[in-house]
Amino acid sequence: MFKGYVMADAPKLEWEEGNVPFSSQFNDTYFSRAGGRDETSYVFLAGNKLTERFLGTEAFVIGELGFGTGLNFFVTLDAWLKTPHEHRCPLTFISYELYPLSAQDMQQALKSWPEFQPYLDDLLTCWPPKDGWNSYDVQGVTLKLAVGDANDLLPTCAESVDAWYLDGFNPSQNKALWEHALMEAVFCKTKQGGSFATYTAAGWVRRNLQDVGFTVRRLKGFGRKREMLVGTRD
Numbered sequence: 001m002f003k004g005y006v007m008a009d010a011p012k013l014e015w016e017e018g019n020v021p022f023s024s025q026f027n028d029t030y031f032s033r034a035g036g037r038d039e040t041s042y043v044f045l046a047g048n049k050l051t052e053r054f055l056g057t058e059a060f061v062i063g064e065l066g067f068g069t070g071l072n073f074f075v076t077l078d079a080w081l082k083t084p085h086e087h088r089c090p091l092t093f094i095s096y097e098l099y100p101l102s103a104q105d106m107q108q109a110l111k112s113w114p115e116f117q118p119y120l121d122d123l124l125t126c127w128p129p130k131d132g133w134n135s136y137d138v139q140g141v142t143l144k145l146a147v148g149d150a151n152d153l154l155p156t157c158a159e160s161v162d163a164w165y166l167d168g169f170n171p172s173q174n175k176a177l178w179e180h181a182l183m184e185a186v187f188c189k190t191k192q193g194g195s196f197a198t199y200t201a202a203g204w205v206r207r208n209l210q211d212v213g214f215t216v217r218r219l220k221g222f223g224r225k226r227e228m229l230v231g232t233r234d
């Protein structure tokens, strides 16, 4: 029997100084205490060489494991909007989230970046999302948000991805978002020449990514982190 839309569970949040959300369920923060926006730019945008890649292509698709506060999405949207209009390609951002934040929690998490408020206002006109696939147009970018376990939903996505943001909390706290089977699904949904970036350099995650077919490199990590990983599907 159809029971209507099922709403996802709420995340278990605590707040650290500076409006940094901490998950008591996964024992990790949603973004770096040392600067969320800078971490996103360094790890995910620079790690995937997005500034160059937004130019000179017909269309670009980003995939993300863990939508969280939306910070990665808004930093990406901002970078895309700053690309000269006549050169920038249409952008689709596909993200997976098991526990969507409430509108109020997103507002609080993004308070440090008032420049994102207009983007957030746009998104929150249709919030909260329902279980399964949701589609939004935010300032010209298509956001496809899949609510539920990425392990179940990723195989249901028809699109292939140019660049992945692997952002599923510390792997030791959330193995389910870094396991071999999911990395294999990520690889299968990556275009030839596509890439991934992640802040973790955990050995078992690196081996999973190599084993499924990515060429993996270690780079200097953000802030005080020694290393992070990037890779390509060659």
Ligand SMILES: C[S@@+](CC[C@H](N)C(=O)[O-])C[C@H]1O[C@@H](n2cnc3c(N)ncnc32)[C@H](O)[C@@H]1O
Pocket (backbone or CB within 6 Å): 011, 029, 030, 031, 065, 066, 067, 068, 069, 070, 071, 072, 073, 096, 097, 098, 099, 100, 148, 149, 150, 151, 167, 168, 169, 174, 176, 177
């Ligand atoms: C580090 S946070 C992501 C931060 C986010 N990218 C941002 O910009 O704020 C990790 C996210 O992964 C989500 N998550 C954890 N397990 C998941 C799963 N199995 N499937 C989908 N999302 C999951 C968490 O709820 C959390 O929002």
